[in-house]
Amino acid sequence: MxxxxxxxxxxxxxxxxxxxxxxxxxxxxxxxxxxxxxxxxxxxxxxxxxxxxxxxxxxxxxxxxxxxxxxxxxxxxxxxxxxxxxxxxxxxxxxxxxxxxxxxxxxxxxxxxxxxxxxxxxxxxxxxxxxxxxxxxxxxxxxxxxxxxxxxxxxxxxxxxxxxxxxxxxxxxxxxxxxxxxxxxxxxxxxxxxxxxxxxxxxxxxxxxxxxxxxxxxxxxxxxxxxxxxxxxxxxxxxxxxxxxxxxxxxxxxxxxxxxxxxxxxxxxxxxxxxxxxxxxxxxxxxxxxxxxxxxxxxxxxxxxxxxxxxxxxxxxxxxxxxxxxxxxxxxxxxxxxxxxxxxxxxxxxxxxxxxxxxxxxxxxxxxxxxxVSRDVPKAEDISRLISDWKALAAPVANRPQGFIAADINGRGSTAYEKPLGDVIADAQLEGLSPADKGGAQLALMNPGGIRADLVYKQSGVEGDGVVTYGESFTVQPFTNMMNVVDLTGANLITALKQQVSGSNLNSIKILQVSKGLTYTLDMTKTGADRVVDGTIKLNGEAIDPAKTYRVAINEFLAGGGDGFAALATGTNKLVGASDLDVFNAYLAGHSSAANPLPVPAADRITVVK
The missing domain is CATH 3.60.21.10 (Metallo-dependent phosphatases)
Structure with missing residues (x-):
């Protein structure tokens, strides 16, 4: 090699x-x-x-x-x-x-x-x-x-x-x-x-x-x-x-x-x-x-x-x-x-x-x-040999099936603020960390930049179309960030959502991917923090109470205030859980099979006004 x-x-x-x-x-x-x-x-x-x-x-x-x-x-x-x-x-x-x-x-x-x-x-x-x-x-x-x-x-x-x-x-x-x-x-x-x-x-x-x-x-x-x-x-x-x-x-x-x-x-x-x-x-x-x-x-x-x-x-x-x-x-x-x-x-x-x-x-x-860099030219033979050698080493791990998808679930390739694959990842994090002994998470937030690829149906795996292999799930979540569950006040949770479109993210917005049950309205006709509409942020239909404390699942990057989310760094009572990749793979395994592949989420948690 x-x-x-x-x-x-x-x-x-x-x-x-x-x-x-x-x-x-x-x-x-x-x-x-x-x-x-x-x-x-x-x-x-x-x-x-x-x-x-x-x-x-x-x-x-x-x-x-x-x-x-x-x-x-x-x-x-x-x-x-x-x-x-x-x-x-x-x-x-x-x-x-x-x-x-x-x-x-x-x-x-x-x-x-x-x-x-x-x-x-x-x-x-x-x-x-x-x-x-x-x-x-x-x-x-x-x-x-x-x-x-x-x-x-x-x-x-x-x-x-x-x-x-x-x-x-x-x-x-x-x-x-x-x-x-x-x-x-x-x-x-x-x-x-x-x-x-x-x-x-x-x-x-x-x-x-x-x-x-x-x-x-x-x-x-x-x-x-x-x-x-x-x-x-x-x-x-x-x-x-x-x-x-x-x-x-x-x-x-x-x-x-x-x-x-x-x-x-x-x-x-x-x-x-x-x-x-x-x-x-x-x-x-x-x-x-x-x-x-x-x-x-x-x-x-x-x-x-x-x-x-x-x-x-x-x-x-x-x-x-x-x-x-x-x-x-x-x-x-x-x-x-x-x-x-x-x-x-x-x-x-x-x-x-x-x-x-x-x-x-x-x-x-x-x-x-x-x-x-079109693919209609001959492959460089020396690079092909290098790739082939490393693939042989990786194959036992890379080819392990993790789950099944019914169609392409776009993440990196989605231009929407709420990405279908973002919903899947956030739901995986919520499910993996919601048990009391795993952190008792009530909701999960995922940074969009951490979603590095799409799950592609036609190129999935070695077992046939629709199979998601470990190699593919790793490509989506390659950082192996450890998951954290922290206490956040409702006020800080609201502030974090507003930081998506203000502060260091004012001119380069970063919309967090949210788990099921969390909904709000994003009004892009407004400016700055006002784009996250007050009174619309709800968890399971109930308005977020600034005075209450919520258990929130986030990866260690967000827990440190990464991507300009300083409010997330205020979390207390931290529990460190499994890696983001592990909870993602567990979710794929638990929610899909060859007979019942994972469908593409509706991506209807964030209402966008343009």
Whole structure:
């Protein structure tokens, strides 16, 4: 199961003097071989000539939010939307690392200078094939993809900083050990960048803050950051002892450092993103041609508008959206900002025109587009072998049937506030924790971001359509969050529901999935907390009493106030129960059979006014 032989790490990682970093230091590497033809321009020939001259075309291939999806994602999670010339849209099946490898390798052909970079969440919240083995398979696959550099994302911290260091440096898992007899995990052949993630005690970045790619005198620097709000979307244990700094301040700091080292061409890898006005991957964010960034909204817009003009492009992620936009830098000049959806369904191909004389990117010559990782190309044989080997190890666990479904039950793929699969998960949590000796829960709340996939009827299991295997249920609930049952006052319960649409969730609402018996009205014609209509919040038909105490089942992430739900962190009298995955599987087993599969829930607990 060894990965394809790679460049020796000790050769690839050369310490940069004066970086002042506590761990590995800044990286300078000579990357692709000189075997490819073309891609360099003679002086005076503009951007159409070739030769050994002043202007050089550098290809930047990028993607983000892979989340360990080695195999093609199932259902809607494995589709992208394209707008056709007549204005109608179509869904295209996409993704799968075997296909991604082929597309990237084909894209590199004929490009003498080619870099492959990513914007975080390569691992974490992964399907069973990778998650069962603590994401070692994904790191091996990324090595084989010839990934050159990535930023960390919030999910790189799901198992904490020590495990992230193992992903970088190698070694067998501290408790699970080595998964293959006689084989020690070698770690990533590419640097993980974490410029704004520092040790609380030392103040130093826990991993390298930047990386310099160099070939034939062409130098391009990469600075990697994750969202400052990572502690709000990761369990407290995962970010213990860490501090997450401001994205803009950090990028600007290391931009100056790179400039002092003579690196003037800089790309920021930012695990934070935006929301385009269209879900189509080929949507033109700059339809009016003025490069004002009006085609995308969200946190990345403010970041892009404030990052130093010396940064030439931003590769982004986190929101799982597809866009290629221009957003003006602080000097008012358009600057490229890209994102390639998620799960390996797209990749971005950007041409950066490098001027040898100025050592900088000629912004007016930059071109970029997203491309579909279609499944109509040959699979990369080395990746197929890697997947096959890990599947053989996972099969005894992955193929165990857990239950049966009558049709697709959408979770991640649902655009509704109340997701059918969200109802199933919340009901499973209520049922598993309602017995007195299990916590005595009266209701359950589930965070929508914790639902990572759909339950897909046609691709279910090895026993035939409609079978839900352990591998599939794990893909839906991969975090193995422990369930908690806590006392919450009615007042705090009401506040938590209002926090779905206010505070840190004001502009990016997060609607909790609710168990049966809990109902309320969500009025989207109003603003902020008023969207949760007072007087409509009821449990089993009775209005929630602010003065009463309720037993509420929530996972440990929500119990810690994750996703901006500070009111849920006020819970007392906590009982720790089984994992979210265990109660989910128990519910599937208890409520379905081949003769009576689980139906699709009506999803009628939250009344939405638009």
């Amino acid at each position: 060894a990965a394809t032989p790679r460049k020796n790490k000790t050769v690839r990682r050369i310490l940069a003097a004066g970086a002042g970093i506590a761990t590995v230091g800044a990286l300078v590497a000579a990357m692709p071989s000189a075997g490819a033809a073309g891609g360099e321009y003679a002086a005076g020939q503009g951007t159409n000539g070739k030769g050994w001259g002043r202007m050089v075309d550098v290809q930047l291939l990028s993607f983000n939010d892979l989340h360990g999806n080695l195999e093609p994602p199932a259902g809607s999670s494995g589709q992208v939307t394209r707008t056709k010339e007549d204005g109608t849209t179509e869904k295209i099946d996409a993704g799968g690392v075997e296909y991604l490898a082929t597309h990237l390798r084909q894209a590199r052909e004929g490009n003498r200078y080619s870099i492959t970079a990513a914007a975080g969440d390569m691992i974490g919240a992964s399907p069973l094939l990778s998650g069962l083995f603590h994401d070692e398979p994904t790191i091996e696959a990324l090595n084989d993809l010839d990934l050159d550099v990535t930023s960390v994302g919030n999910h790189e911290f799901d198992e904490g900083a020590r495990e992230l260091a193992r992903m970088q440096n190698g070694g067998c898992h501290p408790t699970a050990g080595c998964f293959v007899e006689g084989k020690t995990f070698e770690g990533a052949d590419f640097p993980y960048l974490a410029a704004n993630v520092t040790d609380e005690k030392t103040g130093k970045p826990i991993l390298d803050p930047y990386f310099v790619w160099e070939k034939d005198g062409v130098k391009i620097g990469f600075i990697g950051v994750t969202l400052e709000g990572t502690p709000n979307v990761v369990t407290a244990e995962g970010v213990k002892g860490l501090k997450f700094g401001d994205e803009v301040e950090t990028i600007n700091k290391y931009t100056k450092i790179l400039e002092r080292k003579g690196v003037k061409s800089i790309v920021a890898l930012v695990h934070e993103g935006g929301m385009p006005a269209s879900a189509s991957y080929n949507y033109n964010c700059d339809g009016d041609g003025d490069g004002d960034g009006e085609g995308v909204s969200g946190a990345i817009v403010d970041i892009a508008k404030n990052v130093s003009p010396q940064v030439d492009a931003l590769v982004t992620g986190h929101t799982h959206q597809a866009y290629v936009c221009s957003i003006p830098d602080p000097a008012g000049n358009p600057r490229l900002v890209t994102s390639a959806s998620s799960f390996g369904k797209l990749y971005t191909d950007t041409t950066l025109t490098y001027d040898r004389a100025t050592k900088d990117i000629v912004r007016t010559a930059v071109a970029s587009a997203n491309h579909v």
